[in-house]
Amino acid sequence: GVLVAGSANLDFVVRAPHVPALGETVLGHGFATFPGGKGANQAVACARAGGAATRMLLALGEDAHAAPVEASLRAAGVALEAVRVREQPTGAAFVCLADDAENAITVAPGANALLRPEHLPPLDGASHLLMQLEVPLDSVAAWARAARAAGVAVALNAAPARALPPRLLADCDLLLVNQGELAVLSGVEGVAAGMAMLDAPALVVTLGARGCCARVDGEWLLQPAFAVRAVDTTGAGDTFCGTLVAALARGLPFAQGLRRAAAASALACTRLGAQAGVPAQAEVERLLAA
Numbered sequence: 001g002v003l004v005a006g007s008a009n010l011d012f013v014v015r016a017p018h019v020p021a022l023g024e025t026v027l028g029h030g031f032a033t034f035p036g037g038k039g040a041n042q043a044v045a046c047a048r049a050g051g052a053a054t055r056m057l058l059a060l061g062e063d064a065h066a067a068p069v070e071a072s073l074r075a076a077g078v079a080l081e082a083v084r085v086r087e088q089p090t091g092a093a094f095v096c097l098a099d100d101a102e103n104a105i106t107v108a109p110g111a112n113a114l115l116r117p118e119h120l121p122p123l124d125g126a127s128h129l130l131m132q133l134e135v136p137l138d139s140v141a142a143w144a145r146a147a148r149a150a151g152v153a154v155a156l157n158a159a160p161a162r163a164l165p166p167r168l169l170a171d172c173d174l175l176l177v178n179q180g181e182l183a184v185l186s187g188v189e190g191v192a193a194g195m196a197m198l199d200a201p202a203l204v205v206t207l208g209a210r211g212c213c214a215r216v217d218g219e220w221l222l223q224p225a226f227a228v229r230a231v232d233t234t235g236a237g238d239t240f241c242g243t244l245v246a247a248l249a250r251g252l253p254f255a256q257g258l259r260r261a262a263a264a265s266a267l268a269c270t271r272l273g274a275q276a277g278v279p280a281q282a283e284v285e286r287l288l289a290a
């Protein structure tokens, strides 16, 4: 099974003709809230992919925003290891979604910032630990270390972009980044140059509508994107990460995992909302067979 340890937010999404410039106010059209947060999005994608029992360690405030966040995870079949905090509200993200599918996002971490190393639940039954960087870095590093010691494969989506301590990188079996994250993490521009700076056993770089490229135990894999009409790319990367790790946890070869992840993330681009946009397993199968 997969344990996801990370962030859960409620996303406040407004559609607008364009993302506001500095100091600008834009009149939007259409507002909705969606459960989000990279951790929760990836947990939902992992559970919907099927074949791998999915649990999630998350922190929630004692407020009205916690309920829809929990409900979305439960509906997808994610088992919750929820830490309740009084001191902070449930995490929230404020998303401006432009008509050309570009976005600008501000995150208020709230309860997510209070996840501590000691909150990691027992790893029994877990083959993979999947993490992101929307919770404190020292907790991520401690969880990676604990998983490594327990023989659990460590997958890290190094998002949002930041440099990482070498010790945390050394504890990762699988590193997942987009192009921007690769540049920040490696300190160099260019996909090939950036990948050459990182020596994770498995490294996946997603390239938006151009698909992804991976280096797995020294072997190179390329997976083109599936052609779709994108309306909301929020959560494409999260759907990709959750789907890939679910495939690996059920024992599929890496190349097959990449193909499933590409199909699921392409479908996610055709729908509004990070978790709401994650496709069901049957839809992914249809696209794979087409």
Ligand code: ADP
Pocket: 178, 179, 205, 206, 207, 208, 209, 210, 211, 212, 224, 225, 226, 227, 228, 230, 233, 234, 235, 236, 237, 238, 240, 261, 262, 263, 265, 266, 269
């Ligand atoms: P992030 O959302 O983290 O920035 P990317 O933009 O690289 O990550 O997208 C992640 C994956 O989602 C890509 O590798 C691709 O498979 C899929 N994807 C993203 N944008 C599109 C698109 N416009 N059409 C089809 N697939 C897409």
